[in-house]
Amino acid sequence: MAVSKVLMPKLSEAMESGKIIKWLKKEGDRVQSGDILAEVETDKADVEMEAFGSGVLRKILQGAGSTVPVGSLIGVIAEPDEDIAAVASQAGAPAAPAASAAPATPAPAAAAAMSSRPAAVPPQPRREDPAARTPSPASAPTAPTRTAPAAAAPATALRPAAAASPAPGDGGRLKASPLARKIAAQSGVDLHVVHGSGPGGRIVRRDVEAASAAPAVRPVAAPVAPGVEFEDRPLSQIRAIIAKRMPLSKAPVPHFYVSSEVAMDRGWSLREELNALEGQPKISVNDLVLRACALALLQHPGVNASFQGESIRVFYRAHIGIAVALEDGLITPVLRDVQAKSLGQIAAEARDLAERARQRKLRAPEMSGATFSISNLGMFDVTEFSAIINPPEGAILAVGAVRKVPVVTADGLGVGRRMMLTLSCDHRVMDGAMGARFLQDVKRLLEEPLRLMV
Amino acid sequence: MAVMTYREALNLALREEMTRDDRVFVIGEEVGLYEGAYKVTQGLLKDFGPKRVVDTPIAESGFTGVGIGAAMVGLRPVVEMMTFNFALLALDQIVNSAAKMNYMSGGQFNVPIVIRGPGGPAHQLAAQHSQSMEVYFYHVPGLKVVRPSTPEDAKGLLKSAIRDDNPVIFIESETLYAVKGEVSEDPEFTIPLGKAAVRREGTDVTVVAYMGMMYRALEAAEELAKDGISIEIVDPRTLQPLDSGTILESVRKTHRAVVVEAGAGFAGMGSELSAVITEQAFDDLDAPVERVTGVPAPMPYARNLEKAKTPSKERIIEAVRRVCYANGNGKS
Numbered sequence: 001m002a003v004s005k006v007l008m009p010k011l012s013e014a015m016e017s018g019k020i021i022k023w024l025k026k027e028g029d030r031v032q033s034g035d036i037l038a039e040v041e042t043d044k045a046d047v048e049m050e051a052f053g054s055g056v057l058r059k060i061l062q063g064a065g066s067t068v069p070v071g072s073l074i075g076v077i078a079e080p081d082e083d084i085a086a087v088a089s090q091a092g093a094p095a096a097p098a099a100s101a102a103p104a105t106p107a108p109a110a111a112a113a114m115s116s117r118p119a120a121v122p123p124q125p126r127r128e129d130p131a132a133r134t135p136s137p138a139s140a141p142t143a144p145t146r147t148a149p150a151a152a153a154p155a156t157a158l159r160p161a162a163a164a165s166p167a168p169g170d171g172g173r174l175k176a177s178p179l180a181r182k183i184a185a186q187s188g189v190d191l192h193v194v195h196g197s198g199p200g201g202r203i204v205r206r207d208v209e210a211a212s213a214a215p216a217v218r219p220v221a222a223p224v225a226p227g228v229e230f231e232d233r234p235l236s237q238i239r240a241i242i243a244k245r246m247p248l249s250k251a252p253v254p255h256f257y258v259s260s261e262v263a264m265d266r267g268w269s270l271r272e273e274l275n276a277l278e279g280q281p282k283i284s285v286n287d288l289v290l291r292a293c294a295l296a297l298l299q300h301p302g303v304n305a306s307f308q309g310e311s312i313r314v315f316y317r318a319h320i321g322i323a324v325a326l327e328d329g330l331i332t333p334v335l336r337d338v339q340a341k342s343l344g345q346i347a348a349e350a351r352d353l354a355e356r357a358r359q360r361k362l363r364a365p366e367m368s369g370a371t372f373s374i375s376n377l378g379m380f381d382v383t384e385f386s387a388i389i390n391p392p393e394g395a396i397l398a399v400g401a402v403r404k405v406p407v408v409t410a411d412g413l414g415v416g417r418r419m420m421l422t423l424s425c426d427h428r429v430m431d432g433a434m435g436a437r438f439l440q441d442v443k444r445l446l447e448e449p450l451r452l453m454v
Numbered sequence: 455m456a457v458m459t460y461r462e463a464l465n466l467a468l469r470e471e472m473t474r475d476d477r478v479f480v481i482g483e484e485v486g487l488y489e490g491a492y493k494v495t496q497g498l499l500k501d502f503g504p505k506r507v508v509d510t511p512i513a514e515s516g517f518t519g520v521g522i523g524a525a526m527v528g529l530r531p532v533v534e535m536m537t538f539n540f541a542l543l544a545l546d547q548i549v550n551s552a553a554k555m556n557y558m559s560g561g562q563f564n565v566p567i568v569i570r571g572p573g574g575p576a577h578q579l580a581a582q583h584s585q586s587m588e589v590y591f592y593h594v595p596g597l598k599v600v601r602p603s604t605p606e607d608a609k610g611l612l613k614s615a616i617r618d619d620n621p622v623i624f625i626e627s628e629t630l631y632a633v634k635g636e637v638s639e640d641p642e643f644t645i646p647l648g649k650a651a652v653r654r655e656g657t658d659v660t661v662v663a664y665m666g667m668m669y670r671a672l673e674a675a676e677e678l679a680k681d682g683i684s685i686e687i688v689d690p691r692t693l694q695p696l697d698s699g700t701i702l703e704s705v706r707k708t709h710r711a712v713v714v715e716a717g718a719g720f721a722g723m724g725s726e727l728s729a730v731i732t733e734q735a736f737d738d739l740d741a742p743v744e745r746v747t748g749v750p751a752p753m754p755y756a757r758n759l760e761k762a763k764t765p766s767k768e769r770i771i772e773a774v775r776r777v778c779y780a781n782g783n784g785k786s
Contacts, residue, residue, distance in 0.1 A: 179740040205740040
């Protein structure tokens with residue numbers, strides 16, 4: 001039997017640190033290699049962390065909410081009678097150098113006998129802040145015998161360390177219907193940020209469904225204490241990444257923009273007709289735009305291209321990133337080979353990607369490799385906007401809402417459905433005319449939507 | 455199949471069972487010569503004779519006791535209460551003898567008796583003759599309780615009740631005797647006790663209702679459908695034993711339930727239904743179960759007050775909207 005260290009894993013190339021969302025095992029639980037120990041928030045997704053050793057999860061050294069560098073020791077797995085003091089004392093420091101310096105040596109027999117008492121590993125979940133329990137180097141050698149039942153511990157040890165938890169206390173009981181709770185648990189919606197529309201603010205099914213369908217759920221603004229003028233909110237992982245990456249696009253990439261208005265009357269009625277069919281996935285306007293862009297990108301590979309310094313890489317397959325708004329940022333899952341997919345397939349796959357993106361359940365390959373992107377703010381009634389290119393892609397299409405507007409017809413004035421498209425282009429890759437011709441084709445495909453079907 | 459009234463369906467059931475089994479006989483006030491206060495036993499005296507159709511004095515406790523004794527020695531009596539309100543006079547016989555005889559005799563005696571007659575609110579029958587009498591009986595272990603809402607149920611359930619070896623309380627309604635419907639003429643057609651019926655399929659709310667309230671619910675369903683609210687109506691038909699499976703299956707589909715009862719509400723059938731749904735389908739509920747019940751007051755004679763006491767289509771609609779969180783706004 002060996003003592004296994006649980007280290008913050010490197011779950012993606014860019015990952016430098018990870019935040020422990022929650023532990024799925026508690027101290028005292030028996031774990032097998034391969035069991036899911038905890039959920040970890042990385043720069044882009046929430047990932048499940050597996051155990052690499054078997055035994056008892058003896059010690060959790062970094063509790064839920066802690067952000068620690070990759071490679072840090074966050075827990076210890078060992079048999080109940082093994083001495084883990086030496087290993088546990090490495091908490092907080094990246095383990096790589098420490099591991100070789102302090103190998104997990106078997107403890108002297110006396111210590112092992114002492115720590116084998118079941119009381120040494122209380123199985124009940126511990127409520128105190130993990131930071132308060134992290135043994136200091138001085139106390140570490142005696143740690144196993146000090147984890148006595150909570151009642152025996154001095155009261156001060158139970159008090160959460162100040163400023164250790166950035167999460168606001170959610171003291172008030174949350175009111176939600178049993179069904180709403182069940183659906184929220186299944187779809188990963190946090191009920192604390194859902195607005196309840198039932199009596200007394202009860203959260204009911206429709207609220208949870210709206211929350212899981214909505215691109216971004218804003219938490220209800222907390223009441224502001226008098227005299228407080230501002231607060232500094234820590235960056236979420238995803239916001240930090242956006243903050244780091246967007247200037248890397250906007251500053252070095254010379255953007256230019258071309259816009260065009262698309263008559264969506266026929267596209268709209270085609271969509272209604274398709275959606276009236278039994279057993280077909282519901283098709284959104286965005287799905288039509290995805291299909292149109294994929295077909296147009298095949299005709300205009302110059303737009304489906306990436307600046308490579310000394311060359312321009314032109315792609316012959318359309319892997320399209322779809323911007324999905326999250327509570328605390330945005331993420332762009334990639335729909336691959338859109339040029340080869342039917343509208344129904346696009347609709348089903350795009351919806352699945354968006355849903356899993358909101359639940360942070362995307363796999364790493366689904367978040368990279370786009371050759372072009374689409375950002376749609378139509379659901380917010382945005383008429384038009386321009387988007388920032390996500391390098392190394394060469395262009396991104398910003399899609400506005402389909403609006404009913406007065407239009408000039410042969411007989412005078414009529415009512416038509418119109419939608420604004422704005423293409424942001426990397427001038428190092430293409431010129432205005434190239435972007436304009438691509439956009440003209442997208443427009444033609446959407447205005448003669450039967451072309452999307454062939 | 456033939457179209458007949460609820461009254462004719464009951465009469466046919468009695469005739470078929472009396473023909474099928476000569477142990478079956480009818481006993482009660484005015485059941486013979488007068489052919490029944492509500493003509494349910496019409497023609498039976500002529501066709502089956504005075505040994506099978508027995509007129510009694512006005513003595514409910516007495517003739518109910520006669521029926522129980524006859525059942526204990528092997529006959530299958532059908533006791534008619536002119537209205538079920540009068541069964542209060544026979545309550546001791548029903549509760550202490552009929553319901554408990556099998557248990558207290560260690561299974562030596564069973565009591566295959568049917569006690570039937572009209573109950574519940576009708577038209578201006580006032581405080582003593584409008585009571586929802588089922589509440590006095592379904593609480594008692596050993597009794598089965600049937601409330602048939604349609605002519606076909608009246609026939610199929612009465613035949614099952616007569617063939618059942620336990621005492622069965624079978625409460626009809628004055629207001630339904632003239633209701634017409636398709637009824638099977640097959641003498642072997644029966645409907646099992648303890649099996650609910652889905653009267654209307656829907657997706658948004660389950661409404662559990664029986665007898666007159668079931669018809670109010672059907673009217674409410676029509677009106678709610680115009681607003682895009684689709685209700686499913688489950689009629690339990692037998693209150694004891696209760697077919698909770700059909701009710702729960704419906705609630706698990708719609709996630710909302712409204713239960714309707716004509717009686718006063720407190721500790722009524724609606725309370726029981728609400729408890730069953732809440733206990734067994736809690737995680738499927740999107741709203742608390744709503745009860746629509748009669749007002750807790752004696753039934754007034756005045757027509758306007760009678761209407762105010764009894765659950766109405768409008769009150770069912772309001773409750774459905776509340777559980778849909780759609781107060782006046784159409785579909786949730």
